[in-house]
Amino acid sequence: MAEPKPPNTKIxxxxxxxxxxxxxxxLASNPDSPSSLSIMSAVNKAIKPRAQAVDQVVDAMAAQLQHDGQSQRAAVQAAIGHWERACGAPMEPDIRAGLQKTAVERATQARRKPPKIxxxxxxxxxxTDTGYRLGIHLEGLEGTWHRLWAIMCLAVEFDGDVDQDEGxxxxxxxxxxxxxxxxxxVEWVALTAHVKARFESGG
Known part of the structure; x- marks a missing residue:
């Protein structure tokens, strides 16, 4: 990867x-000085496009792990191309392998959570279901959505019919x-399909 250019700062x-x-x-001698704050702002601005490019690649790879098709493979290649333009260098195999590992972790985590409402x-x-987002309870709208998804997963895991399961x-x-x-x-069908796909993909 080409060495990044230093951000423009007055120093x-x-x-x-x-x-x-x-x-x-x-930064080491005067971390709270206007110059240091300017440096940090410039650095963050400089690395933001690369960080976004990394996320785009990982998200595309994670989506491909969920469902591998022509559109997913094209999305991965497009994301890699964007990363290479943002970084100014070809993506080396070791970097791609590292991003693939992160994608596997992200896909695994995603399968353990319900889809966004x-x-x-x-x-x-x-x-806003603040209690759920803070991990306090599963009683609000989002918390109950999580419980609905979870009990549907249990029904599918035990070969039950989500349309007839009393729970x-x-x-x-x-x-x-x-x-x-x-x-x-159409919403129920989409949620049921998401739950079943979790098991089909080994989640």
Whole structure:
């Protein structure tokens, strides 16, 4: 990978000192100075495109692990191309292997969580389930959505029918009460497909 250019910062260089060395010196000696804050802001701005490119590659690889098809492979290649343009160098095999490992970890974590409500439902109330997001409970809209997904996973794992399982129907009713409407057939089919895909992909 080509060595990144130092970000533009207003800092005086000492004799024989490179800009990177000057920035390191300033950050170490005066971390809260205006110059240091300017350096950190410039560095963050400089690395942001590369960080976004890495995330794009990992997300594309993780999606391919969930379902491998022509569009997924094309998305991976497009993401790698974007990464190479952002970094100014070809992606070496060891870097690709490292990103692939991260993608496997991300895909594994994703299979342990329910899909985002907005990715399944056609309309979602603008309610923030703070307790769920803080890991305090599973009682609000998002928490009940998580419980519905989890009990559907159990039903599928034990060869049950999610449309007839009493536990699933009970939690579905709780979720629909919080949602203030019935789940649409297309939404239920999409959620069921997500649950079944978790097991088909080895999740």
């Amino acid at each position: 005086e260089l000492r004799p024989g000192e490179s800009l990177w060395e000057a920035m390191t010196r300033e 907005g990715n399944i439902l056609t309309s979602v109330p603008t309610v 699933v129907l009970a939690v579905r009713t709780q979720f629909e009460e919080l949602l203030s409407r019935k789940l649409l057939p």
